[in-house]
Amino acid sequence: GAVVSQHPSWVICKSGTSVKIECRSLDFQATTMFWYRQFPKQSLMLMATSNEGSKATYEQGVEKDKFLINHASLTLSTLTVTSAHPEDSSFYICSASTDSSYEQYFGPGTRLTVT
Amino acid sequence: AQTVTQSQPEMSVQEAETVTLSCTYDTSENNYYLFWYKQPPSRQMILVIRQEAYKQQNATENRFSVNFQKAAKSFSLKISDSQLGDTAMYFCAFMSASVRAGKSTFGDGTTLTVKP
Numbered sequence: 001g002a003v004v005s006q007h008p009s010w011v012i013c014k015s016g017t018s019v020k021i022e023c024r025s026l027d028f029q030a031t032t033m034f035w036y037r038q039f040p041k042q043s044l045m046l047m048a049t050s051n052e053g054s055k056a057t058y059e060q061g062v063e064k065d066k067f068l069i070n071h072a073s074l075t076l077s078t079l080t081v082t083s084a085h086p087e088d089s090s091f092y093i094c095s096a097s098t099d100s101s102y103e104q105y106f107g108p109g110t111r112l113t114v115t
Numbered sequence: 116a117q118t119v120t121q122s123q124p125e126m127s128v129q130e131a132e133t134v135t136l137s138c139t140y141d142t143s144e145n146n147y148y149l150f151w152y153k154q155p156p157s158r159q160m161i162l163v164i165r166q167e168a169y170k171q172q173n174a175t176e177n178r179f180s181v182n183f184q185k186a187a188k189s190f191s192l193k194i195s196d197s198q199l200g201d202t203a204m205y206f207c208a209f210m211s212a213s214v215r216a217g218k219s220t221f222g223d224g225t226t227l228t229v230k231p
Contacts (some may be wrong), residue, residue: 041204041226043223043224044160044221049218095160102217104210104219106152108157
């Protein structure tokens with residue numbers, strides 16, 4: 001149980017375009033989803049927290065207009081990187097939690113390369 | 116704000132031996148959860164073990180055990196009978212129990228290499 005999927009697992013896009021990453025909880029309803037960014041051999045950096053039906057809460061220094069997060073349902077959250085630039089290339093990880101648990105369930109991550 | 120410190124960026128151990136990864140944290144809260152996550156080369160985050168702060172007994176999961184010292188704010192992970200598949204980056208994480216589905220604070224990680 002408690003499986004989280006991400007799609008796509010790997011995406012290459014051209015500079016200036018937008019790319020959407022999906023995060024789905026497959027067998028449970030996620031009241032909260034988290035989006036992280038991770039550079040090689042570094043820790044996870046929390047970008048934002050999203051609750052179903054509410055606006056996402058962004059961490060300090062994260063551009064809201066660049067990283068659009070939508071948590072449309074209890075099983076789906078999306079991260080859209082708008083007007084992507086090479087410096088946005090990174091590994092993006094989502095995780096999901098429920099109100100009945102103090103545990104986060106992680107997706108497998110998405111590798112974004114902007115050329 | 117909580118902080119989590121992992122003072123060992125890299126460690127190595129011989130297969131079948133025991134290794135301990137260190138983690139210290141700083142918080143003013145009394146109720147919280149501590150976690151160790153493993154991130155192998157696939158980069159999938161895997162929960163290794165969880166400790167509830169109000170429980171004095173140290174958590175164990177097969178070859179993995181923790182030494183939780185609440186007063187010292189220390190939470191080390193011991194891996195016994197190390198296996199090649201244990202090679203990964205390990206993250207210590209803190210989560211407050213005051214808010215359900217709250218965010219976690221992660222340490223910088225320790226890269227563990229198990230040598231044959």
